[in-house]
Amino acid sequence: MNQKLIALDLDGTTLNNEAKLSQKTIATIRAAIKAGHIVSIVTGRPNRLSQNYYDQLGLTSPMINFNGSLGHVPHKHWQYEYQYTFDRNIVFDLLKHQQEFNIYMIAAEGKHLFLAHQTTSTQVGFFPTVLTHDQQLSPTTLTQNPTSMTIAVDRPLQKKLQAYIETHFGNDVDVAPWGGPNSVLEIGTKGVQKAVGLERLANYYQIDRQNVIAFGDEHNDNEMIAYAGQGVAMSNATDKLKAIADDVTALNNDQDGMADYLAKTLKLA
Template sequence: MNQKLIALDLDGTTLNNEAKLSKTTIATLKKAIQAGHVVSIVTGRPNRLSQAYYDQLGLTSPMINFNGSLGHMPHQHWQYEYQYTFDRGIVLDLLQHQQEFNIQMIAAEGKHLFLAHQNETTQVGFFPAVLSHDQQLNAVTLKKNPTSMTIAVDRPLQKQLQSYIEDRFGNFVDVAPWGGPNSVLEIGAKGVQKAVGVERLANYYHIDRQNVIAFGDEHNDMEMIDYAGQGVAMNNATNQLKAIADDVTELNNDQDGMAKYLSKALKLA
């Protein structure tokens, strides 16, 4: 058997529009694992917001979070675990410029780190509406370098804030605006994206690049889709992603597009 590494983005790809795993998706991925393939979640989400899906699928593979910046094996020690971080001073600098850029919220995260500072309640579902005392982000609580920083900012000032960060800290971090309705900037260590994690997985399992199948739908999947031997864009993906993908699913993420494509490709039925 030609063993494949199946790298899965979560939102807009493996999850339906209610951010759930459908019965078809769960059954298909379990069949793929039974057939001897490796299934791995490769997401922009933090580990705290991905582990429930990992458990639901009964995975034992490493999981890649924060767009490639964290690779770990939930519930167990993995000797190749890694985490890319950047200087906490960058977070503290932005906290001082909150008024200037009308920043609604700043969150600093890592595998065991979640701190946030908000001026107003944001509508971004990834963050608690109310922060507990031990989740408050400030110069005292932020003791270690973060893996990821997420900033909710007024849309008219988004580009200006992005330029400010790139001009001052561009040698150390990359800044990416989120797709979708929320005006959010995501900051991670320079040069790290999903393909970094997928390549580590491929090396760990001794699976050739041409035997990697990756599924995604957004700009943060570009490098991973490009890296994979079979990079598959979802039917609901951005036009830029479809343009570089090897293939596009016939159905979207709300119609089990990924599962049905995979089932056919691996002859799982």
């Protein structure tokens, strides 16, 4: 058997529009694993918001979170676990500029870190609407360097804030706007994206690039889809990702497009 490493983005790819795993998706992934293939989640989400899917799929492989910045095996120690971080002073600087850029929320995260500061209650997915006392972000509470920073900002000032971060801290971090309706900037360690994590997985399992199949739908999947021997864009993916990809699924994420494609490609019963 030609063993494949299958890398799965979550939102807009493996998950349906209600952010759930369908029974078909779960059955297909389990069949792929049973057939001897390796399946890994490679997501922009933090580990705290992806471990439930990992468990539902019955995975035992390493999981890549924060767009490549964290690689770990949930529930156990993995000797090759890694985490990229950046200087927490960048977070402190942006806290000082909250009013200037009309920032609603700043969240600093890592494997065991979640702190946020908000000026108004935000309705940005992935974040609590009300923060508990021990989730409050301040120069006193942030005692470690974060892996990821997420900023919800007034849309007219989004580009200005991005330019400010790139001018002042561009040697250390990359800034990427989220796709979709929310005006959010995500900040991570310079040069780290999903392909960094995927390459580590391929090396760990000693699987050649041509035997890597990766699925994605958004701009944060660009490098991963380009890296994979078989980079597959969802039919609901961005036009840019479709242009980079080797193939495009016939069905979208709400129609089990990834599972349908995988079942046909791997000839799973």
